[in-house]
Amino acid sequence: MPGPTLVIELAKPLSQGALGEFRALLIMLSSRYDEERPGFFDIDVHAERLGVEDSRAEDRRRPFLVYLMGPGVGDETTFEAEHADEPEVEALLGFRPTHAVNVSVGRNGEIDHAATALLTAAVMDVIGGVANAELLDGQASFVAGLPGVLGIVDDDQIALGSAEFLRAWVGHPAFRLVK
DSSP, rough: OOOOOEEEEEESSSOOOHHHHHHHHHHHHHHEEEEETTTTEEEEEGGGGGGGOOOOSSOOEEEEEEEEBBBTBBBBHHHHHTTTHHHHHHHHHTTSSSEEEEEEOOSSSHHHHHHHHHHHHHHHHOOOOEEEOOOOOHHHHHHHTSSTEEEEETTTEOOOOOOOHHHHHHHHTOOOOOO
């Protein structure tokens, strides 16, 4: 996807009930919804549904891929590669992630960055987990002081935090996700 991605780290696989709530949230927020496999969603979301003002006249739909990955649910090789050597992340989390949810947007405007963070926070409200956000150079200094931040690892390149962290970060004047 040409836009930013956020990851939600999970300590255990999603239950069928949690997957159902996850699905229901995305159906509610989506103007277009396609579930290619259980837990893999190709959706369009209007930024306004996430609380982001989008006053442009052109198409306001934001294309997202939101998908569960890990053993037994898909993208296992990608999951393993992305989680192969993260001792600092595991130490801070207090668990080794067994699964993750990727939230990726297909555009790269300012609105897309905010919508990605807010969609990720909404998903976390339903399924739990911890946001794993890559940081741009210089962001660690202000991100570390935001509410809901669990910590900064990997030489100030990754912030781990709650849905509250993502919402607070979107409100910061220097907010920008890594593409």
